[in-house]
Amino acid sequence: MIQRILPRAFSGKASSFLRTATASQSTLAQPLQKDDTILPKMPPFDYTPPPYTGPSAEEILSKRQRYLSPAVFHFYKNPINLVEGKMQYLFDDKGRRYLDAFGGIATVCVGHCHPQVVDAIVNQTNRLQHSTILYLNPAIADFVEALASKFSGDLKVVYFTNSGTEANELALLMARLYTGCHDVISIRNGYHGNAAGTMGATAQSSYKFNVVQSGVHHAQNPDQYRGIFGSDGLKYARDVEEIVTYGTSGHVGAFISEAIQGVGGIMELAPGYLPAVYDTIRKAGGLCIADEVQSGFGRTGSHFWGFEAHGVMPDIVTMAKGIGNGIPLGAVITTPEIAKVLSYRSYFNTFGGNPVCTAAGLAVLRVIESENLQKNSFVVGSHLKQRLTSLKEKFDIIGDVRGRGLMLGVELVKDRQLKTPAKMEILHIMEQMKEMGVVIGKGGFFGNVFRITPPLCFTKADADFLVDVMDYSLSKL
Ligand SMILES: Cc1ncc(COP(=O)(O)O)c(C=O)c1O
Structure with missing residues (x-):
């Protein structure tokens, strides 16, 4: 059982795994719940965004589809409408918090809105x-x-x-x-x-x-x-x-x-x-x-x-x-x-x-x-890589764990010998991880590699949460 391996990262019982979180409960991005499974819990963060009053995700999507180049793509079947960011966390239009395990390279080296x-x-x-x-x-x-x-x-x-x-x-x-x-x-x-x-x-x-x-x-x-x-x-x-x-x-x-x-x-x-x-x-x-x-x-x-x-x-x-x-x-x-x-x-x-x-x-x-962020990248990145490597022992679908510091990759394959890229599986896991509050990147020649490049202020607790969520999502594949 997942909680035997990683007890500290889990909170109580859960219900309705894929249920959309309501604004009141969502700022903690609490584990979405389904059955009796105990789910990973995001580290606490002392900030509640003000209520969002802008256009809905559907309206934004429809304008994008109408006016923006079709080359502009997005992650997820139901893309997230991100309206705020604070350090290593993102908030959507419903006030739900996400751990940003990807934005560190593309945008925020030292944290959102530092x-x-x-x-x-x-x-x-x-x-x-x-x-x-x-x-x-x-x-x-x-x-x-x-x-x-x-x-x-x-x-x-x-x-x-x-x-x-x-x-x-x-x-x-x-x-x-x-x-x-x-x-x-x-x-x-x-x-x-x-x-x-x-x-x-x-x-x-x-x-x-x-x-x-x-x-x-x-x-x-x-x-x-x-x-x-x-x-x-x-x-x-x-x-x-x-x-x-x-x-x-x-x-x-x-x-x-x-x-x-x-x-x-x-x-x-x-x-x-x-x-x-x-x-x-x-x-x-x-x-x-x-x-x-x-x-x-x-x-x-x-x-x-x-x-x-x-x-x-x-x-x-x-x-x-x-x-x-x-x-x-x-x-x-x-x-x-x-x-x-x-x-x-x-x-x-x-x-x-x-x-x-x-x-x-x-x-x-x-x-x-x-803030000694290079050292933090070394310490937290080494811990994260070691935990991801342990996950590789558990799941055959993980073909490779690689990278340095807070620039890590996890390659998913259907067969370890043939190294057949697990292209559909990675999309599914990404969706699951998003539902559980983790935003992660994807890339590689075949599009089958998780790219983990968070802001450099990422903590060990964040790293544990990320791995626990990946562990849970892979166990449900
Ligand atoms: C290694 C590398 N070089 C260059 C670029 C291009 O940078 P930009 O998108 O800012 O033009 C990128 C963008 O992803 C990159 O990853």
Whole structure:
């Protein structure tokens, strides 16, 4: 029985598992109840949102369907109408609370509506919002200094953008201008953005629109779970050598990769891969770009930047998403020498690094430090990973548990030998977990990997609740 394994996380008896919670009972997102089963209980949180008076979920959905691009999709059969967020929790229109196990990467690095970040944004908005170029403003100067201090070596010069896509487009442009070479190598199953250049570098068939990009080569993915060489990074790295030798003139512009593929299903590159590839690329005259849009800002716990765990030093690093805790902001950092290539022509970005966004960025860095969030990511993430790994012993459907810190993945398969992706099952479990108050992400090439990337303020009690809910949902599959 589930409560014998995890007694502390469960409350009393339950009834009506899938019943919609009423506003009065819902702020605790109490276990929904069905029979005599004892269900996991969400950790307490001292906040009750004011009653919601806006349009219903049905009205919102109907407007979305009518006016928004059909490309805008949503999770869940009955999508949640989220109207408030506080730290690691979300509240729907009925006042029901959810544990946010996904939003930490996409938006809120340090927690929903973190008061220090909100204050920084509001104060700066009250004083001045403007373009970055043409005039001076202290916000950008303070942030850029603090951000550069997070890097070692010669990585000192920053250019701000509004998104991760823009940051990667700029990184690729700089590498091509600097090396005078158009050829770029990226890894299959990676994701780098949705503009022409980054779409070309994104070698995920499900995310590609076949935008023609000459000179982009997709290398074998050093996938430790499904890859043919297992965890032998050096063997995968040979593919990059072969691309350089047989697919280019021998001269390469850039290599771009994530340290842990996020959209690709929390896939940590096999050990030894990046140092070998960086070596090959540099011998071919190319630059190495680390895409830290997901794995940066202490997310992986052991290090502030994901690439550090691989023992490499990139020439260019890109970041976005959590950098501004939900504010549109991206950045590219490189060496003074490489950065110079942009000064030969006029290159500007109207809002990249504007005062409001950079004020938010500085507040985020300060919160990560003052609240010791990188360490929290390490401690809570290690605990969570260990508990998820125990769950793997219990359920054959869990094929793999992977990742670092608070960037974890759980891959579901129908058969452990064949690794057949459990695509329908994951959707079902996701729905069940939502009903029990946990919002979790999903991704991977086959869409069968749970992505667990909560705000960095996630607690051990939150981690236990998440695992208990997953345990319960899997036991009912
Ligand atoms: C690793 C990585 N790079 C780049 C991007 C693109 O960022 P944005 O959506 O802000 O353009 C993403 C988005 O998911 C990402 O995961």
